[in-house]
Amino acid sequence: MAFINRLKHGMDLTKFKADQLVRINQVQTEINERRDRIGSIHRQLATTALDLHRRGSLSNPELTDLCLAIDGLNRVIAEKESLIAAIRVEPAPQYLEPALPAPANPCRSCGSGAPAGAEFCPNCGLPIPQSFSSSTQEE
Numbered sequence: 001m002a003f004i005n006r007l008k009h010g011m012d013l014t015k016f017k018a019d020q021l022v023r024i025n026q027v028q029t030e031i032n033e034r035r036d037r038i039g040s041i042h043r044q045l046a047t048t049a050l051d052l053h054r055r056g057s058l059s060n061p062e063l064t065d066l067c068l069a070i071d072g073l074n075r076v077i078a079e080k081e082s083l084i085a086a087i088r089v090e091p092a093p094q095y096l097e098p099a100l101p102a103p104a105n106p107c108r109s110c111g112s113g114a115p116a117g118a119e120f121c122p123n124c125g126l127p128i129p130q131s132f133s134s135s136t137q138e139e
Helices: 002-055 060-088 132-138
Strands: none
Touching (some): 002 060
């Protein structure tokens, strides 16, 4: 039974780690999308600045709007990176050995427990004497 419980715990731990990795990858994808958008804005900023410079009419409001967009995306990236850090430190489920019930009927020879009503010890095979009260109740 302990082997099955450990196997179940191993499966639970594997599932937890897989879920954790999926969530990290989802957040990382969101970060990458925003970084791509920053790259696009950088190119737009450069093109806009060059065009304005070439025309001799470089104005701050257009550049300010683009810079504000980059600042906003950088804030979102910082939040997403904090989320990844929080996911990485989540505690994994712990294995707890299940408490076994006390033997219902201990064997007088080897001491191992036998289920109530058992006639023979499942460990050593010797007969388990039935108490007077249990034999009278069965009749």
